[in-house]
Amino acid sequence: MDVVFKALADSSRRELLDRLRAENGQTLGELCERLAKSGIGMSRQAVSKHLAILEEANLVATVKRGREKLHYLNPVPIHEIAERWIGKFEGARLQALSALKKNLEKRHE
Amino acid sequence: MSKPTFVYVTYIAASPDKVWQALTRADLSEQYWFGYRVDASGKPGDRMTAFSPAGVKAHDDPIIESDPPRRLVYGWKPLYKDLPDERMSRVTFELEPFKDQTRLTVMHDDFDEGSIMFRMISKGWPAVLSSLKSFLETGQGLAPSWDDEAQKRAAAAGA
Structure with a gap:
């Protein structure tokens, strides 16, 4: 579990997870291209290094398709963390709270 | 081969044989798949x-590949009435020994563009896989920690 928290403790790596959440199954090249397009300066080497750390933590799963390596956000370790500290009953309450928060915030937009 | 839509990986401290049995036997699935007999x-x-805890048939899908204890592929079209009528998607399980554990990869793909089922399964699989891991490592599956609606959706998608 340490390795998951360490991997998540870096904003660049969280950015990469957000990118995969928005579009799953990207190659290294696609990730780099889209980061550059939105003005985020991260070298190909840095992206590759961050992806390796995320993969090590099992937060990113990869699949080979021909010569391409596709990267997928893997939410299973995060789900396991949630299951560990959020019990059977708190889950529903937290969901209700987060729905309430979303609703209230929407009204203020 | 199409690009998989979802890829989930989990490491389970159990042999591939044990993981295979849990994935294929109804008496075992019932103990971690939130009561579903798969x-x-x-x-x-x-x-x-697959049958729901209430005994309602939830799936009657073709087994496409079965190579125990390495690879299992089946079709995916839940039978619930209130689900959108979409074509059958596909689930692939890959089991690889990793040190003294099993690396289990679940891929779900072959959805139509704009599929609603596609959005539903994103909640179902992580819940089923964490519960499977807990069941094989501790003998106990997890209780679903979602509200009724989320549970219904996840069970429909993950059963």
Whole structure:
């Protein structure tokens, strides 16, 4: 579990997870291209290094398709963390709270 | 081969044989798959069936590949009435020994563009896989920690 928290403790790596959440199954090249397009300066080497750390933590799963390596956000370790500290009953309450928060915030937009 | 839509990986401290049995036997799935009896023990061409805890048939889908304890592929079209009528998608399980554990990869793909089912399964699989891991490592599956609606959706998608 340490390795998951360490991997998540870096904003660049969280950015990469957000990118995969928005579009799953990207190659290294696609990730780099889209980061550059939105003005985020991260070298190909840095992206590759961050992806390796995320993969090590099992937060990113990869699949080979021909010569391409596709990267997928893997939410299973995060789900396991949630299951560990959020019990059977708190889950529903937290969901209700987060729905309430979303609703209230929407009204203020 | 199409690009998989979802890829989930989990490492389970159990042998591939044990993981395979848990994935294919109804008496085992019932203990971690939130009460669902999922039978995928047949050969390619046979059916994968799943029944809800209330005994309602949730799946009757073709087994496409079965290579125990390495690879299992079946079709995916839940039978619930209130689900959108979409074509059958596909689930692939890959089991690889990793040190003294099993690396289990679940891929779900072959969805139509704009599929609603596609959005539903994103909640179902992580819940089923964490519960499977807990069941094989501790003997106990997890209780679903979602509200009724989320549970219904996840069960429909993950059963």
